Amino acid sequence: MKIFIIRLLLSISCIATIYSCDDYLEEVNPNEISADTFFQNLDESNAILTGVYGSMLNSWIVSAREEAWRSDMAYPGIRDGNIDNRALNFYQHVILEDNEFINDRWNALYQVIWRANQLIEGLNGMDSSLQSDQRWTEQMGQARFFRGLAHFYLHSLYNQGRIVIRDAAPSTSEEFSKPLSTSDEVMAFFRADLVYAYENLPASFAEKTRATAGTAATILGTSYLYSASDNPADYQTAKTYFADVINNGAYGYSLVQDASIMFTDAGDFNSESIFEINYTVAQQLEDDNFDEESFFTRNARYSAPRESGGSNANQQFTAASWLIYAYATEPLNLSDARNSVFDRGTNTIRPRKVSLRSSAMIAMVNDEDTEYYLAPSAPNAVDFGSNQRKYGYFKKYTNHTIVANENNTGDISWKSGKNVIINRLADVYLMYAECLLMGDGNVQGAIDLINPIRQRWALQLLDANSDLIDGTAYSVQSLMDHLMFVERPLELSVEGVSIRTIDLRRWGVGSSRFSDLATRSYYLTDYEYYNDENDALESRNNSFVREGISPDPSGDPQIVQEYTGAAQFYTDGYLVLPTSETLNNTSVSSSN
Incomplete structure (x- = not known):
């Protein structure tokens, strides 16, 4: 499947040219073939459609690293070390309009819109x-899907949803200069595009890379869930779309039961995948590391351990202390056979050290039951403690199941062919559960949607009459707390397009969340593990995250307090209008 889209993208590389504002506003591009001379048949227009898909390769659209810093998921760099100022700005929520990231991301999304408008x-x-x-x-359904999708992302990320609607490709400065639309106007516009896609796209394509009616239904439902905090009736509309995604067998979606393939090459375009960006290192490795038209991503470099080809301290995103501790303490269903494993050191059967979900999502020192970068376990592969001072590495963007080092995939660790999952079915289950809970007050209905996900990971199932904390019956609020602070972050950590940042904002808990995390304390202890190479027990010093105040700070150091800056500076989670728009669009100013 990777080869299919690669060939299509290569076939149109000479005509699907990216333009800067100056390029396409100030001069005629001699390489551009106008629609009236090019679109003579549907094969030619399909090549341009592939160019629309190609614009989604731009890594700034997902911005996994930056959004991890901006949410409550990750820590930048090493603890007790200097944090790069760029990373610190995201982590503390001090991001100004001239920040390169918010300009690049804005331009990347409008590039998708520009190409889609050309095709339309x-x-x-x-x-x-x-x-x-x-x-x-x-083809029209896919073009309108991507135009709607990009407007949806911009609306969700920037300026309280007040952005520029672009329903045609501008060819002059006058056409480029358009005022901001209201949030409601933008929602109406992108929903019209998405409804067209939903009503006109098939349930599936032979090419799994393509957006379908199920993809459009997912984004439509998500958009209504995002607006339900202001308009509770939108919970009901969101439910309609989510129910279709889950129950419509024509889409072919189902939760993956083989936990070992989740977020691996073996799991590319699996039954749970709704929308996935296709990358590869099989083509054009000569492209520059920051060429956003390339077929590879930089995500693995930013999330892999240094021993395995990861980047230096200031460029990385690693798991926050609270998240590591939450993954390490997920309650297992001990009656599930998958939680009984063979201990290589003692030659006996024992319970898993961490959950299957934990093993799929992050690497940490006490996961002795999962291979990592072809080593028998995470502590066999990575130091974690004294040298690195990084205690949890995200797995979703790395090639840890197929190589011992990221340099072995694309010659250098800057170039990874790991696919990026934007939307998957588990997220739809959890969003549907939220609709039942907050829209209908249906606790049992919400639990019935959460439990299939927990069952897949062999976790202890939820019981409406006995919650996981104190054994009392779940209320709407206590189950919503579980959804907000356990189920969604642990299932969807650093995934999709700004999912966690948007969740915290739309729930209205961003400020209180960072304030709470800024008061939590965690410390480190040594961790003894079985070293397969030496056939002996050895220790990873200061590597195991514990909650609370250290009883022996000299031996078991306290982890530097996290999120103190975010607690002080967080506002509403939106990005401001970038200077690339305010300086070039005479109808928009930075004060809008």
């Missing part, structure tokens, strides 16, 4: 015989 205009210019072809409808 070209398709609309075709004669009636072509417009009656099913392929025309499918």
Whole structure:
């Protein structure tokens, strides 16, 4: 499947040119072939559609590292070390309009819109015989899906949703200069595009890289969930779309039961994947590390351990202390056979050290039951403690199941072909559960959607009459707390497009969350593990995260307090309008 989209992208690389504002506003691009001369048949327009998909390769759209810092998921650099100022700005929520990241991300999303508009205009210019072809409808559905999707992301990320609606590709400065629209106007616009896609796209394509009606339904449902805090009736609309995604067998979605393939190459485009960005290191490795049209990503470099090809301290995102501790203490269902494992040191059967979910999501020192970078376990592969002072590495963007070092995938660790999952079914289950809980007050219905996910990971199931904390019956609020601070962050950590940052904002808990985390204390102890190479027990010093105040700070050091800056500076979780727009668009100013 990777080869299919690679060939298509290569075939249109000479015509699907990226333009800066100056490029496409100030001069005619001699390489551009206009829609009226190019779109003579649906094969040619399909090549331009592939260019729209290609624009999604831009890593700034997901911005996994920066959004990890901006949420409550990750810590930048090493503890007790200097934090790079750029990383510190995200971590403390002090991001100004001239920040390179928010400009690059804004431009990347409008590039998707610009290409989609080119395709829409070209398709609309075709004669009636072509417009009656099913392929025309499918191409138009995908073009409008991506135009709607990019507007949805911009609306969710920037300026309280007040952004510029671009329903046509501007060809002059005058056409480029458009005022901001209200949040409601933007929602109406992108939902119209997404509804068109939902109603006109098939349930599936032979090419799994393509957006389908199920993809459109997922984004539509998500958009209504995001607005339900202001309009509770939107919970009901969101439920309709989520129920379709879960129950419509034509889509072919189902929760993956083989936990070992989650977030691995073996799990590319699995039954749980709804929308996935396709990367590879099989083509164009000569491209620059920061070429956003390349087929590789930098995510592995930013999230792998240094011993395994990861970057230096100031460039990385590693798990926050609270998250490491939460993963390490997830309650297992001990009656599930998957939680009984063979101990290589004692040659006996014992319970797993950490949950299957934990093992799939992050690497930490006490996971002795999962291979990591081809080593028998995480502590066999990584120091974690004294030297690194990084206690949890995210796995979702790394190649830890196929190589011993990230340099072995794309010559250097800057270049990874690991796919990036944007939307998957587990998220839809949890969003549907939230709708039942907050829209209907249906505690049992919400639990019935959460438990299949927990069952997949062999976790202790939720019981409406006995919660996991004190054994009392779940209320709407206590189950919502579990959803907000346990289920969603542990299932969806550093995943998708800003999922966690948006969740904290739409729930109205961002400020209180960071204030709470800023008061929590964690410390480190040594961890004794079985070293397979030496056939002996050895210790990883100061590597195991414990909650509370250290009883022996000289021997078991306290971890530096986290999120104190975010507790002070967090506002509403939105990014401000970037200077790339306010300086070039005369109808918009930085005061808007």
